[in-house]
Amino acid sequence: MSVLEKVIENVPNYTGFMTVEELNESSKALATQFPNLVEMKQVGESASGQPIYCLRIGHGKRNALLYGFPHPNEPVGSLMLDYLSWELARNEELRKLLDFTWYIVKVADVDGAKLNEGWFKTPYSFRKYVYNYYRPAGNEQVEWSFPVEYKTLKYDKPSPETKAIMGIIDSTKPDFIYSLHNAGFGGVYYYVSEDVPLLYPIFEKAAQDRAVPLSLGEPEVPFVKQYHRAVFQMPTTVDAYDFYEKYSQKDPAEIIMSGESSLGYARRFNPSLFEIVCEVPYYYDERVCNLRQTKSVRRDLVLENLEFQRKDMEMLKQTYVKIKPCIDTHTKFQDALEYFMKSFEKSFEAERKWAETAEELSKNATVAEKFDNEVASRSYSLFKWGMLYRLIRSQKKYSKDPILKRAATEIKNLIDSRVEQLERKTKFKVIPVKKLVQIQLTAGLYSSLYKSLKG
Secondary structure, eight states: OOHHHHHHHTOOOOOSOOOHHHHHHHHHHHHHHOTTTEEEEEEEEOTTSOEEEEEEEOOOSEEEEEEEOSSTTOOHHHHHHHHHHHHHHHOHHHHHHHOEEEEEESOSOHHHHHTTGGGTTOTTOHHHHHHTOOOOOGGGOSTTOBOEEETTEEEOOOOHHHHHHHHHHHHHOOSEEEEEOOOSBSOBEEEESSOOTTTHHHHHHHHHTTTOOBOOSSOSSTTOOEEETTEEEOOOHHHHHHHHHHHOSSOHHHHOOSOBOHHHHHTTTOTTOEEEEEEOOSEEOGGGGOOOEEEEEHHHHHHHHHHHHHHHHHHHHHHHHHHGGGOOSOOHHHHHHHHHHHHHHHHHHHHHHHHHHOGGGSSEEEHHHHHIIIIIHHHHHHHHHHHHHHHHHTSTTGGGOHHHHHHHHHHHHHHHHHHHHHHHHSOOEEOOHHHHHHHHHHHHHHHHHHHHHHO
16 A cells, blocks of 8 residues: 555544534644644634634645635534644654645634534434534635635625634745535535646545545536536636626626635735645435436526525525514524525526526536436525524524514424425435545545645
């Protein structure tokens, strides 16, 4: 076995995810055990004043920044970073091979991660995930609140968490960045900052060796460029701006309510940096990688799905309007929901125009594309209902307010019904956490090796 293969093979048999406290305690233990190699430093504070820590490991000639929880409902990468940090400290051969100084932030969004901890120990339960889900408003997300100035768009209100990552980027000008995202329901797919054919067979094999399918259906956003099967050019806010400029009659700056990505910000300081994202799912159905052609036209499926999303968002908005006068306790759920409702309203017409006119949608859909439109993407709509349920239940007067209690009951019935429908419509398979960590680790190790050799 090669050095990298041994490290990948030795990933522990995780059964759940670590809490913020557990991750921080592990970092403290690592810095104590390896004081000449590892430094643990506070690099910022969360919006609520919680410390954000960074590990600096090794003394390589290039700098690598890896950070977990860019979105707080995406904990796979934090496990990968915890395991990798220990391997880097105790494995001199690995450090020498890759030759980086490693800056590792296991938890970028501390407050958000804590709001997701209710499902971390039971990742096999989709229902529990929905009821304990939180994702912040776009302009509060670590990944999407970096400053940007492009044409009519100017955004310069980074979240406290983003400022912490910016500080590391500003001081180290990293050559390699790994932002640890993961998907929910679907297959494995990748984003890269440049076309790297050398890595694509490795990416495919990482998933194939663990019997986890690639995601070969609809891309996450319509404006990404595809390099290879399940590999896309990493999108930036500039790309989103150009998309809205083409498909909307509005000024894109009126539609875009958040900032730039880590890539868009970091390459100002180092244009040759290489960045990767490896999206791994918790759950999958084998149809996500089925390329057999169906009788359905892809455009029809996309438009039907957009209409479903519109109606669902309208129903959510109506429910929210009913309960808003009863809100007596402000929470982050409220901020997130109000942002997502407003963002959807602003961007919907552009997405519908794209769906009505894009040439690539004129062909018949594959099984994977049909499944994404009719099942997978609709499962994601449950998460905003989960946040609304949590918002209602978090109110001080919840137990005494008939409007809040009635709304909570109706939302619970909706969530439970849709989860049951999802389970009936799919061959629902839960992926062992160890496999997810191994796939992300494989992508990260070989990508950093590529950058190290390329220079």
